[in-house]
Amino acid sequence: SLVHQETSLQVSTVTLDEFIARGAPAPDFIKMDVEGEEGRVLEGAEGVLKRQQTVWFLATHGQDQAAGCLEQFHRHGYRVYTLAGELVDASTTEDEWYALPPSMLPLVASREKSG
Numbered sequence: 001s002l003v004h005q006e007t008s009l010q011v012s013t014v015t016l017d018e019f020i021a022r023g024a025p026a027p028d029f030i031k032m033d034v035e036g037e038e039g040r041v042l043e044g045a046e047g048v049l050k051r052q053q054t055v056w057f058l059a060t061h062g063q064d065q066a067a068g069c070l071e072q073f074h075r076h077g078y079r080v081y082t083l084a085g086e087l088v089d090a091s092t093t094e095d096e097w098y099a100l101p102p103s104m105l106p107l108v109a110s111r112e113k114s115g
Contacts, residue, residue, distance in 0.1 A: 043072075
């Protein structure tokens, strides 16, 4: 029989902004699925959000987390969409989104007009 013993592992963490401050390049794209910690990740990426260049793909976990993420993205000028391309708002039930920075919005607008 297999015996499963629970073990714990303690690891150091660093915010995305701290990681970049230490010399890592700022990301152009982030995929985030952090099981309910989305708000904390975005808080630690305030500088990345202010830079307004990064495209985000995220899975949200719970309505409170989703609302907080949406507010943080909107505060920084991002436009947030479902995977089907619909704008996300407070009534959206889909939990996977992508968020486009303001620098990409003219490209989206021209595509929406032509499409």
